[in-house]
Amino acid sequence: MQRDDLSPGGDHSAVSTTPLPSWSDGPAKAAILDFVQRVTTPGPDFLPRARRIATFDNDGTLWCEQPLQVQFYFGHQRLEALVRKDADLKQQQPYKAYLERDIAAIKQMGKQGLFEVGATAFAGNTEDEFDAEARSFLAGARHPKLGRRFIDLTYEPQVELLEYLRTNGFKTFIVTGGGIDLVRALAEDAYGIPPEQVVGSSVKTRFELRDGVGVLVKQAEIDSFDDREVKAHNIGLHIGRRPIFAFGNSDGDLAMLRYTLTGDGPRLGLLLHHDDAAREFAYDREFHLSPLAEALDHAAEYGITVVSMKNDWRTVFVPDATASAA
Amino acid sequence: MQRDDLSPGGDHSAVSTTPLPSWSDGPAKAAILDFVQRVTTPGPDFLPRARRIATFDNDGTLWCEQPLQVQFYFGHQRLEALVRKDADLKQQQPYKAYLERDIAAIKQMGKQGLFEVGATAFAGNTEDEFDAEARSFLAGARHPKLGRRFIDLTYEPQVELLEYLRTNGFKTFIVTGGGIDLVRALAEDAYGIPPEQVVGSSVKTRFELRDGVGVLVKQAEIDSFDDREVKAHNIGLHIGRRPIFAFGNSDGDLAMLRYTLTGDGPRLGLLLHHDDAAREFAYDREFHLSPLAEALDHAAEYGITVVSMKNDWRTVFVPDATASAA
Numbered sequence: 001m002q003r004d005d006l007s008p009g010g011d012h013s014a015v016s017t018t019p020l021p022s023w024s025d026g027p028a029k030a031a032i033l034d035f036v037q038r039v040t041t042p043g044p045d046f047l048p049r050a051r052r053i054a055t056f057d058n059d060g061t062l063w064c065e066q067p068l069q070v071q072f073y074f075g076h077q078r079l080e081a082l083v084r085k086d087a088d089l090k091q092q093q094p095y096k097a098y099l100e101r102d103i104a105a106i107k108q109m110g111k112q113g114l115f116e117v118g119a120t121a122f123a124g125n126t127e128d129e130f131d132a133e134a135r136s137f138l139a140g141a142r143h144p145k146l147g148r149r150f151i152d153l154t155y156e157p158q159v160e161l162l163e164y165l166r167t168n169g170f171k172t173f174i175v176t177g178g179g180i181d182l183v184r185a186l187a188e189d190a191y192g193i194p195p196e197q198v199v200g201s202s203v204k205t206r207f208e209l210r211d212g213v214g215v216l217v218k219q220a221e222i223d224s225f226d227d228r229e230v231k232a233h234n235i236g237l238h239i240g241r242r243p244i245f246a247f248g249n250s251d252g253d254l255a256m257l258r259y260t261l262t263g264d265g266p267r268l269g270l271l272l273h274h275d276d277a278a279r280e281f282a283y284d285r286e287f288h289l290s291p292l293a294e295a296l297d298h299a300a301e302y303g304i305t306v307v308s309m310k311n312d313w314r315t316v317f318v319p320d321a322t323a324s325a326a
Numbered sequence: 327m328q329r330d331d332l333s334p335g336g337d338h339s340a341v342s343t344t345p346l347p348s349w350s351d352g353p354a355k356a357a358i359l360d361f362v363q364r365v366t367t368p369g370p371d372f373l374p375r376a377r378r379i380a381t382f383d384n385d386g387t388l389w390c391e392q393p394l395q396v397q398f399y400f401g402h403q404r405l406e407a408l409v410r411k412d413a414d415l416k417q418q419q420p421y422k423a424y425l426e427r428d429i430a431a432i433k434q435m436g437k438q439g440l441f442e443v444g445a446t447a448f449a450g451n452t453e454d455e456f457d458a459e460a461r462s463f464l465a466g467a468r469h470p471k472l473g474r475r476f477i478d479l480t481y482e483p484q485v486e487l488l489e490y491l492r493t494n495g496f497k498t499f500i501v502t503g504g505g506i507d508l509v510r511a512l513a514e515d516a517y518g519i520p521p522e523q524v525v526g527s528s529v530k531t532r533f534e535l536r537d538g539v540g541v542l543v544k545q546a547e548i549d550s551f552d553d554r555e556v557k558a559h560n561i562g563l564h565i566g567r568r569p570i571f572a573f574g575n576s577d578g579d580l581a582m583l584r585y586t587l588t589g590d591g592p593r594l595g596l597l598l599h600h601d602d603a604a605r606e607f608a609y610d611r612e613f614h615l616s617p618l619a620e621a622l623d624h625a626a627e628y629g630i631t632v633v634s635m636k637n638d639w640r641t642v643f644v645p646d647a648t649a650s651a652a
Contacts, residue, residue, distance in 0.1 A: 050514070050520060053522075127562055127568075171522070173522075180563070180566070181566065184566050188376070194376060195565065195566030195567050196379075196497070196499075196522075196523070196564065196565045196566055196567070197522070198566065202563055204559070205559050205562050205563075206555070206559075207555040207558040207559060207581050207585065209584065209588070212588060213588045213589075214558065214581070214584045214585040214587075214588045214589075216558060216559065216562040216585075223563070229532070229533040232533035232540065232542060233530070233531050233532075233533060233542065236453055236531050236542040237506070237528055237531075237549070238522065238564055239521065239522045240506070240507065240510050240521030240522055240524065241521050241522070242453075255533050255540070258535065258540045259533065259540040259542075262535070262538060262539045262540045263539075263540075
């Protein structure tokens with residue numbers, strides 16, 4: 001029977017002449033190439049395509065998350081529009097901190113608090129309205145320090161890795177603490193990942209008929225905040241099988257990494273360490289939105305391969321799509 | 327960029343010499359062939375593969391749901407095992423009705439009540455334990471009246487239709503009121519649909535490390551009962567795009583059908599009418615677990631194509647895999 005999850009590429013290792021060109025030769029790249037070779041080559045570690053499930057965190061793993069995650073800036077733009085209609089919002093917390101880009105206060109409210117502000121700000125949107133607003137934002141919004149558009153701050157080595165995995169028969173998923181529909185608005189173009197392979201934080205919706213058209217209206221109530229253990233829960237809910245490959249960058253990804261690494265057979269779990277102040281940012285323990293301590297301290301014990309942005313990546317960002325126009 | 331959702335088959339209509347051989351020539355088959363032709367052929371109705379999302383209900387749409395849905399029999403087997411450990415259960419409702427196969431009482435508790443009993447009965451199972459029990463059940467359990475194994479009561483015309491859609495670049499999903507993990511245990515073999523393309527009713531899970539292995543433990547609490555409007559909500563959550571094709575058989579599928587049919591561009595929504603007492607069962611309004619009234623009464627108004635099992639299907643069930651051994 002023809003199956004739905006067949007993507008192109010042979011069952012045998014289809015390593016091209018120069019896979020992962022943006023990755024430096026070193027232990028991380030070697031671990032990836034070795035793993036993919038083993039699961040795609042007949043032998044004791046071979047796995048059929050149906051088992052080749054790979055999950056990636058998004059913020060800080062596939063694109064830049066500093067000084068704040070992109071969804072903050074998206075929520076900020078939305079709140080500014082709301083304030084033009086209701087000036088009182090400006091004096092209310094947590095909107096005040098948000099509107100004033102008070103990063104210390106925002107870090108204090110944490111990732112979930114940040115998502116909740118967004119949930120409130122976008123309540124009432126239909127799925128199409130939200131998608132249009134997200135795409136419009138992503139088409140133009142720029143990073144406050146790096147100057148590039150956010151969508152040009154996706155990581156070139158990871159785009160190569162996603163494609164390399166798919167070429168070798170993997171099905172690639174995003175499992176993000178970010179809002180599921182914001183990430184869906186970029187994942188297809190930026191990463192080649194279709195909406196149904198994006199798992200993320202979500203709000204409840206309500207099905208309504210508006211002028212005879214069925215729409216899904218976003219509610220202010222959180223359905224799922226997709227962080228830590230909830231990432232494992234949502235992998236069970238959305239994917240329904242244990243990944244064999246996972247890539248994260250914070251303790252928020254630890255449950256996903258351990259869920260992946262503690263199954264039978266070949267497994268690979270990677271953790272991106274942001275240690276590259278020159279090309280991006282250097283942070284781990286001190287970053288309160290996504291602390292990285294346990295995963296780093298126990299990487300060897302848990303079987304996690306740590307990837308150094310500074311040493312393992314020859315390039316960091318994808319080419320700037322607007323550079324020629326600038 | 328290579329994409330994950332590319333399945334084999336050309337973008338142009340790849341109608342084989344005899345598509346859908348188990349479908350009788352008639353308006354339903356003609357509507358399907360015409361629709362697929364239009365969305366896959368360059369012209370005003372052409373849609374790229376990414377837009378070709380098809381969703382199917384399961385119970386009563388892809389396999390037999392009478393006299394009770396298969397998950398009842400699965401829950402029943404589980405409860406009988408629990409009673410052997412705790413005889414008191416036998417005297418407690420709703421378990422008593424369940425154990426005594428008191429169909430009138432079970433219909434009274436409704437589909438959600440039935441799912442809740444199952445949720446209680448399987449609480450504490452890990453995902454792997456549940457999957458093994460489901461597969462063991464499906465390998466042997468037989469329908470009380472028809473004698474065949476439940477998995478041999480899937481509908482041949484629908485298996486053909488799923489495959490025909492995939493051959494034409496559609497991605498096929500199940501959106502079921504049944505328990506998501508029970509349906510996943512059969513969907514890959516029976517329908518060619520991988521676990522991540524099954525959406526259904528679910529319980530909350532808890533991520534735990536047991537002897538160093540990360541597992542998802544099923545809780546008794548319902549996460550989502552995937553019926554009526556919730557089917558549309560869960561399409562938004564799991565799939566993230568509006569289907570262009572939907573197939574159901576009850577008012578429980580109406581929100582999914584209307585969500586599908588009220589979008590822009592070409593759409594097809596089908597409703598299976600069980601009017602075949604000779605080969606399967608004949609029922610609609612009087613069946614209390616899945617009433618069918620509004621969808622049937624308003625089919626023309628809503629643009630729903632009604633499929634008559636009696637007139638539109640040349641065969642009903644797949645071949646009996648155990649027949650030669652019997």
